[in-house]
Amino acid sequence: MIRKLFAKHDNWFFKAGFVITVFMVLLVLIGQIWTPYDPAAMDAAAKAQGPSWAHLMGTDYFGRDIFSRVLEGAGATLMIAFFVVLLGAGLGTLVGALTGYFGGVVDEVLMRICDALTAFPSVLLALIILAVLGPGRLNVIGVLALVFIPSFARIVRTEYARIKKLNYVSLAKLQGIGTPRILLKHILPNILPVLLPAVSIGFNNAVLAEASMSFLGVGVSASEVSLGRMLSDSQNYILRGLPWYAIFVGLTIVLLILGFSLLGEGLRRED
Amino acid sequence: MNFVLKKLGTLLLTLLILSFVAYAAFEMVGDPVNLILGTNASPEDVAALRESLGLNKPLLVRYLRWLTGFISGDLGSSYIYRIPVSSMIGEKLGVTIFLTLMGFGLTLLFSIPLGVYGARREGSWADRLLTVVNQIVMAVPAFFVAILLMVLFGVALRLFTPGSFVPFEESPGAFLLYMIFPALSIAVPRTAMTAKMLRSSILGEMQQDYVRTAYSRGHNRQTALKAHAFKNALLPVISFMASTMAEMLAGCIVIEQIFSIPGIGRLLMVSISNRDIPVVEAIVMILAVWVMVVHFLGEVAGEMLDPRRRA
Numbered sequence: 415m416i417r418k419l420f421a422k423h424d425n426w427f428f429k430a431g432f433v434i435t436v437f438m439v440l441l442v443l444i445g446q447i448w449t450p451y452d453p454a455a456m457d458a459a460a461k462a463q464g465p466s467w468a469h470l471m472g473t474d475y476f477g478r479d480i481f482s483r484v485l486e487g488a489g490a491t492l493m494i495a496f497f498v499v500l501l502g503a504g505l506g507t508l509v510g511a512l513t514g515y516f517g518g519v520v521d522e523v524l525m526r527i528c529d530a531l532t533a534f535p536s537v538l539l540a541l542i543i544l545a546v547l548g549p550g551r552l553n554v555i556g557v558l559a560l561v562f563i564p565s566f567a568r569i570v571r572t573e574y575a576r577i578k579k580l581n582y583v584s585l586a587k588l589q590g591i592g593t594p595r596i597l598l599k600h601i602l603p604n605i606l607p608v609l610l611p612a613v614s615i616g617f618n619n620a621v622l623a624e625a626s627m628s629f630l631g632v633g634v635s636a637s638e639v640s641l642g643r644m645l646s647d648s649q650n651y652i653l654r655g656l657p658w659y660a661i662f663v664g665l666t667i668v669l670l671i672l673g674f675s676l677l678g679e680g681l682r683r684e685d
Numbered sequence: 686m687n688f689v690l691k692k693l694g695t696l697l698l699t700l701l702i703l704s705f706v707a708y709a710a711f712e713m714v715g716d717p718v719n720l721i722l723g724t725n726a727s728p729e730d731v732a733a734l735r736e737s738l739g740l741n742k743p744l745l746v747r748y749l750r751w752l753t754g755f756i757s758g759d760l761g762s763s764y765i766y767r768i769p770v771s772s773m774i775g776e777k778l779g780v781t782i783f784l785t786l787m788g789f790g791l792t793l794l795f796s797i798p799l800g801v802y803g804a805r806r807e808g809s810w811a812d813r814l815l816t817v818v819n820q821i822v823m824a825v826p827a828f829f830v831a832i833l834l835m836v837l838f839g840v841a842l843r844l845f846t847p848g849s850f851v852p853f854e855e856s857p858g859a860f861l862l863y864m865i866f867p868a869l870s871i872a873v874p875r876t877a878m879t880a881k882m883l884r885s886s887i888l889g890e891m892q893q894d895y896v897r898t899a900y901s902r903g904h905n906r907q908t909a910l911k912a913h914a915f916k917n918a919l920l921p922v923i924s925f926m927a928s929t930m931a932e933m934l935a936g937c938i939v940i941e942q943i944f945s946i947p948g949i950g951r952l953l954m955v956s957i958s959n960r961d962i963p964v965v966e967a968i969v970m971i972l973a974v975w976v977m978v979v980h981f982l983g984e985v986a987g988e989m990l991d992p993r994r995r996a
Contacts, residue, residue, distance in 0.1 A: 427820070530699045534976055535935035542969060545957040622826055626939050629828060630954060645828070649943065653847060657836040664829035672824035679820070
């Protein structure tokens with residue numbers, strides 16, 4: 415599967431994105447099993463230090479190792495992004511497939527709603543809903559998945575509406591193949607070239623949205639770790655002349671987003 | 686002008702539906718009476734307050750009253766501060782709009798030359814370098830640009846003091862100097878995206894038949910690009926700019942927080958945590974009107990430039 419993708423998308427966007435994403439995901443996975451220090455362990459002897467060999471990204475005011483905390487925070491952020499994309503893309507595909515394939519009044523109404531929703535910045539919408547619901551990891555996942563549904567539904571709907579008119583689908587119908595099978599086995603694989611880049615960009619947007627919202631204090635709750643939360647903490651360090659914390663957390667977010675955006679760009683190109 | 690009217694109708698209808706959904710949702714959030722009087726108020730006080738706030742009326746009546754108020758500029762009054770919402774929002778809205786427009790202006794200023802340059806020198810080392818830099822800059826979120834600018838210009842070079850916002854009335858010069866950095870923060874990632882989009886849009890147009898015809902009439906690459914491809918290439922960019930405007934407004938909320946700018950975004954966050962529903966409703970509606978009007982203008986501008994799209 416991966417070899418096939420590489421053969422089809424032989425461009426540097428895809429390769430670079432693949433390398434960065436695999437690197438970051440591996441780092442996060444390792445961080446789940448092992449971190450250089452206990453992310454919560456405080457060390458009064460090593461408070462607010464810059465980067466060194468002992469502490470790659472330095473330490474915070476409590477003497478906690480920032481690199482270990484970044485690994486933990488990136489894990490939380492990636493996990494949130496994963497479930498947001500899984501739910502958002504899954505439900506979006508379901509809605510898009512059904513409305514695109516069957517059309518009719520429901521299709522019209524749903525797409526009008528989608529149009530109105532996608533005009534509104536999804537982060538703003540999520541922010542308002544979340545601020546009302548209250549912070550927490552599950553709330554973030556639910557709300558972000560909800561606001562991500564329309565963008566996926568729209569893409570998938572267009573593709574299903576286009577492909578259902580093709581001859582091979584009519585032939586499949588004539589052969590008496592059931593509708594669920596046509597939707598899943600005959601059409602879905604053919605929309606992957608459009609769906610995969612969208613999923614990749616979805617990851618990109620989910621990481622960005624989680625970071626923005628936790629940064630504003632409406633994302634994950636105060637006791638949970640995430641990259642956005644850490645970035646918001648790190649602001650206090652900047653004015654006291656300790657920019658390292660913010661820079662390393664920010665760079666981690668940039669690397670995550672860069673990996674996914676390059677992957678998305680590479681998947682869209684066919685050379 | 687038919688297409689404008691049609692679009693305007695859709696715009697108003699969407700706003701009407703949106704306003705009802707937003708109003709109903711926020712009204713469901715909680716009863717403001719407990720919030721204002723505390724939990725151990727006497728039942729008579731509670732009843733009196735409900736009466737004076739008009740909470741005894743059905744939802745639809747309250748909504749219509751609120752809507753007519755909103756249209757005529759009366760945004761209701763804050764539950765917490767007991768002053769008109771419009772007086773709380775007034776100046777802050779100005780600051781946020783200024784920030785958005787400044788960010789938008791900077792984006793246009795940088796992205797158009799960069800995009801055109803990349804397209805003109807397609808494949809040159811400068812174009813390749815630009816493509817790589819663009820791709821990386823696109824991945825840097827506005828809030829991280831803000832932090833980098835703060836570290837570089839605020840802490841290291843001491844060009845401005847983070848957190849010391851100066852109102853325009855006090856000193857226009859100091860206000861402008863302070864606003865450059867937040868405006869740059871929202872402009873930088875969007876500049877990269879717009880430049881990239883403009884470049885590929887121009888290159889797409891350069892493949893078209895009419896450009897080949899222009900070559901046959903004696904145009905070279907530079908003049909054909911200028912006289913023919915550029916205008917057509919702008920069409921998709923215009924609708925992208927409309928969404929840029931909308932995204933920037935959302936971005937402002939975070940940026941205002943970082944730079945401690947007293948704009949509408951900070952007021953929104955504070956009002957939400959105070960459960961000051963009238964303020965939240967007013968701000969959300971203003972944001973919605975802003976976003977919808979910008980998209981409307983983008984569509985109209987696109988159709989003005991391209992008569993083919995007037996359906």
